[in-house]
Amino acid sequence: xATLNSFEWxxxxxxxxxxxxxxDSFSDxxxxxxxxxxxxxxxxxxxxGADILDVGGQSTRPGAVEVxxxxxxxxxxxxxxxxxxxxxxxxxxxxxxxxxxxAAVKAGAxxxxxxxxxxxxxxxxxxxxxxxVPIVLMHIRxxxxxxxxxxxxxxxIGEIYAFLANRIxxxxxxxxxxxxxxxxxxxxxxKKYNQSIEIIRxxxxxxxxxxxxxVGPSRKSFIGHILNQPEPKARVWGTAAACCAAIAxxxxxxxxxxxxxxxxxxxxxxxLFR
Numbered sequence: 001x002a003t004l005n006s007f008e009w010x011x012x013x014x015x016x017x018x019x020x021x022x023x024d025s026f027s028d029x030x031x032x033x034x035x036x037x038x039x040x041x042x043x044x045x046x047x048x049g050a051d052i053l054d055v056g057g058q059s060t061r062p063g064a065v066e067v068x069x070x071x072x073x074x075x076x077x078x079x080x081x082x083x084x085x086x087x088x089x090x091x092x093x094x095x096x097x098x099x100x101x102x103a104a105v106k107a108g109a110x111x112x113x114x115x116x117x118x119x120x121x122x123x124x125x126x127x128x129x130x131x132x133v134p135i136v137l138m139h140i141r142x143x144x145x146x147x148x149x150x151x152x153x154x155x156x157i158g159e160i161y162a163f164l165a166n167r168i169x170x171x172x173x174x175x176x177x178x179x180x181x182x183x184x185x186x187x188x189x190x191k192k193y194n195q196s197i198e199i200i201r202x203x204x205x206x207x208x209x210x211x212x213x214x215v216g217p218s219r220k221s222f223i224g225h226i227l228n229q230p231e232p233k234a235r236v237w238g239t240a241a242a243c244c245a246a247i248a249x250x251x252x253x254x255x256x257x258x259x260x261x262x263x264x265x266x267x268x269x270x271x272l273f274r
Contacts, residue, residue: 004134004179007051009212012274013247013266016092016255017042017050018218021079022059022067033075035082042083049263052111053087054255055079055104056094060115060144060189073100077107084108092136098123105131111182115189116140117167118174129175136182136214137167141190150190157202160185164209182253184214193222200242203249216255217242218262236261244269 007014019042021033032041042053057075058067067075076093083091084107092111093104098121101112110133117137118124128135139160141150153159164183171181183206187196196217206213217223223238224230236258243254243262247269256262 004182004212007212007252009252010274012270013251014051014253015049015259015262015266016052016054016214016253017045017048017259018255018257019045019053019055019079020059021055021057021075035078038079039082039086042087045259046087046089048260050089050259052090052092052253053083054092054094054113055083055109056113057100058095060094062144062148062188064144066143066145069097069099072097073103076100076104080104080107080109096120096124098127102127102131105133109133111136114138115144115184115186117163118170119167125171125174125176128171134180134182135171135176136184137164137171138184138189138214139163139186144189147190151192151195153195156191156195156198157205160199161205161209164206168209168211178210181211182214183209183211184216184255187215187217188220188222191222193225196220196222200245200249203246203251207250212252213250214253214255215243215246215251217246218254218256218258240265248273 019032021038023033032038055076057072090110092113093109094113095101096114096116112128112133113136114124115138141147168181172178185199187199218239219232219235223235223242227238229235243265
């Protein structure tokens with residue numbers, strides 16, 4: 001069984017490099033959606049310091065159109081087949097569909113990253129338990145198509161905490177060991193810009209769930225809002241500040257596009273805060 005035992009939580013921050021093999025992702029759609037371009041980018045990310053590669057075949061940006069199961073599976077598998085023989089770091093598959101997760105793990109993926117926390121597909125948690133791989137459980141409301149209509153909270157941190165606690169319990173009940181669960185509060189998913197800021201400020205509230213915390217602030221719209229910067233790729237410095245704050249408040253893994261720059265941010269922030 002693959003576990004997360006090779007990761008020493010609390011010692012340093014780990015970087016998950018984003019590899020979108022989609023034509024429509026919010027900041028790099030269409031750039032890496034062929035196997036050769038995906039492999040070249042994967043090599044660049046690993047050379048820059050990525051500890052994990054996150055391969056996604058379905059865009060989850062606000063309003064993204066859902067692709068068919070066959071299309072998502074084909075995108076992910078065609079890339080995994082060229083990546084796995086060449087790439088030594090763990091690979092996670094960013095999917096909410098159990099059949100895609102199963103096919104991806106069989107093709108060499110090591111981790112499942114589910115933005116729905118296992119809620120979109122009732123087979124996901126039992127499938128991951130059977131596969132014996134770790135899972136990332138993220139907080140969301142609604143779907144990528146509808147999530148920005150679900151941003152009203154009475155107690156933002158409390159409600160995210162309760163959702164994640166529930167999903168951890170469901171995962172354990174399905175047979176996934178506690179040491180194979182990572183949690184993600186879901187910055188930008190059914191969150192307004194000020195709510196994403198509140199999550200980063202209060203990350204330490206999720207410590208008592210006893211799972212590593214993954215945060216994905218990279219190039220997100222809350223940074224664009226602060227900087228008045230509509231171009232996602234021009235939000236590198238803003239992303240660096242958000243990553244530094246996340247590390248100061250207890251993040252274990254950062255999911256980022258700009259690995260080279262964030263690797264330096266992590267080294268300095270880890271020295272300062274750990």
